[in-house]
Amino acid sequence: MNCGAIPAELIDSQLFGHEKGSFTGASDTRKGWFERADGGTLFLDEIGELPLPAQVRLLRVLQDGFVERVGGQQPIRVDVRIVAATHRNLAAMVTSGDFREDLWYRVNVFPILLPRLRERLEDIPALARHFAQRAANRFGLSYVEPTVADLAQLCDYSWPGNIRELGAVIDRAAILGNGKRLEVAMALGFGGSLTAPPPPAAIPSSGAIPSSGAIPSSGANPSSGANTPGANSPGTNNSATAAAATAGLAGAATESPPSDVAEAMVAARGVDDVLASRFLTLDEAMKAHIERALIATRGRIEGRTGAAAILGINPAHLASANA
Numbered sequence: 186m187n188c189g190a191i192p193a194e195l196i197d198s199q200l201f202g203h204e205k206g207s208f209t210g211a212s213d214t215r216k217g218w219f220e221r222a223d224g225g226t227l228f229l230d231e232i233g234e235l236p237l238p239a240q241v242r243l244l245r246v247l248q249d250g251f252v253e254r255v256g257g258q259q260p261i262r263v264d265v266r267i268v269a270a271t272h273r274n275l276a277a278m279v280t281s282g283d284f285r286e287d288l289w290y291r292v293n294v295f296p297i298l299l300p301r302l303r304e305r306l307e308d309i310p311a312l313a314r315h316f317a318q319r320a321a322n323r324f325g326l327s328y329v330e331p332t333v334a335d336l337a338q339l340c341d342y343s344w345p346g347n348i349r350e351l352g353a354v355i356d357r358a359a360i361l362g363n364g365k366r367l368e369v370a371m372a373l374g375f376g377g378s379l380t381a382p383p384p385p386a387a388i389p390s391s392g393a394i395p396s397s398g399a400i401p402s403s404g405a406n407p408s409s410g411a412n413t414p415g416a417n418s419p420g421t422n423n424s425a426t427a428a429a430a431t432a433g434l435a436g437a438a439t440e441s442p443p444s445d446v447a448e449a450m451v452a453a454r455g456v457d458d459v460l461a462s463r464f465l466t467l468d469e470a471m472k473a474h475i476e477r478a479l480i481a482t483r484g485r486i487e488g489r490t491g492a493a494a495i496l497g498i499n500p501a502h503l504a505s506a507n508a
């Protein structure tokens with residue numbers, strides 16, 4: 186039973202069962218998971234997702250060995266071995282008050298800690314071959330054995346998504362390779378046809394700002410030593426850095442016309458109209474710069490080849506800006 190996949194109002198019915206007519210929609214008597222697992226084992230996946238009221242009732246079953254159906258009056262004796270799993274840190278949840286301390290001591294009888302995939306790289310070759318076989322069967326492709334180079338690239342990756350991410354990467358590599366090879370590099374988000382975006386245009390120094398007003402004269406003109414995206418020197422403000430760089434990008438994307446043409450444009454349309462037509466707003470320039478990075482990385486935000494690393498900003502900040 187996946188404790189995180191059940192609405193809070195249905196947890197009691199799923200775990201302990203209910204009597205006919207006990208609530209709207211209860212047209213029949215239903216045995217809960219504890220009754221159905223009587224004499225056997227019940228696996229409670231994601232036990233850390235249980236709300237606190239349900240934790241109280243679960244503790245009673247574990248302590249006394251009795252369940253009571255929703256709407257029922259008679260306790261029912263059950264003999265069930267519990268195996269629980271979670272990706273959360275239950276000890277930390279106890280400290281924060283999100284998990285009952287007495288239930289934690291009750292379920293923490295014999296803990297089995299599974300290390301993360303990046304902590305057991307020796308398992309990757311066997312897992313990669315298994316997922317490659319699964320991908321071949323699933324997509325109707327020829328089975329392709331991962332090469333030594335493929336395995337080296339897989340072992341060099343940090344695997345924040347653990348085994349689920351490895352399975353998805355091998356599926357993607359099999360599809361990209363079309364049954365002829367595994368495109369592991371491309372599936373991981375680097376190599377292949379992926380290229381880093383070109384560096385942004387240099388930001389002009391205060392003495393080289395064109396008189397046409399490429400950067401407003403508000404006293405906030407960047408100096409020649411302004412950081413480009415990706416610079417992470419101490420004291421650097423990433424937001425200000427990105428803003429300065431995108432301002433330079435806006436000026437580079439719309440090069441100034443020759444002086445005689447500019448003078449003619451000003452004479453015909455006025456200074457304000459010319460400036461409004463020649464320069465992007467700062468928000469528009471930042472958006473265009475971020476979009477270039479996302480296109481170059483095919484939408485990848487995190488990781489050493491993601492857009493956040495290229496732009497030199499926090500991945501969470503980039504994800505919120507992209508949203």
